[in-house]
Amino acid sequence: MTESENAKYPSEIRGALEDEENNGETSATEMLQQARKWDLREMLTDTTDTDTDIKDTDTFHTVLDAADDRNDIQEFRRAHGDDKLAEALAVTIDYLNGELTRRMAATELGVSNYAGIAITNEIEEVVRERYGDDPWLDQQLRDGVE
Known part of the structure; x- marks a missing residue:
């Protein structure tokens, strides 16, 4: 995991990634991918003008x-x-x-x-x-x- 991802994602995702590295599980990768999708969804679906309240x-x-x-x-x-x-x-x-x-x-x-x-x-x-x-x-x- 990169340093920026380490700071960006919640501790449970970071912890799961560390467990994945030790146990070879894929659930942590899926969690990280889902978190990235949420970030992308937020960017794509924000239809309201952020400069105007x-x-x-x-x-x-x-x-x-x-x-x-x-x-x-x-x-x-x-x-x-x-x-x-x-x-x-x-x-x-x-x-x-x-x-x-x-x-x-x-x-x-x-x-x-x-x-x-x-x-x-x-x-x-x-x-x-x-x-x-x-x-x-x-x-x-x-x-x-x-």
């Missing part, structure tokens, strides 16, 4: 305003707060980009399938309204919205 975007402010008229957004915000609502906007964008299903979005959010599906449906409507008016949002959506 999602909570500073016009689209997020529109989602907040929509809570006045949309009960699902209002209840989600009350139950989970603005940070989780911003996360819901991010996973809705991932859903619209075809990176995950609504149920996967619920899992990412750590909420029930019902709550995850309801909030992504509501936020999707806001995204469709804002598309073309918010340059940040337009940049996040790979193929636009139908």
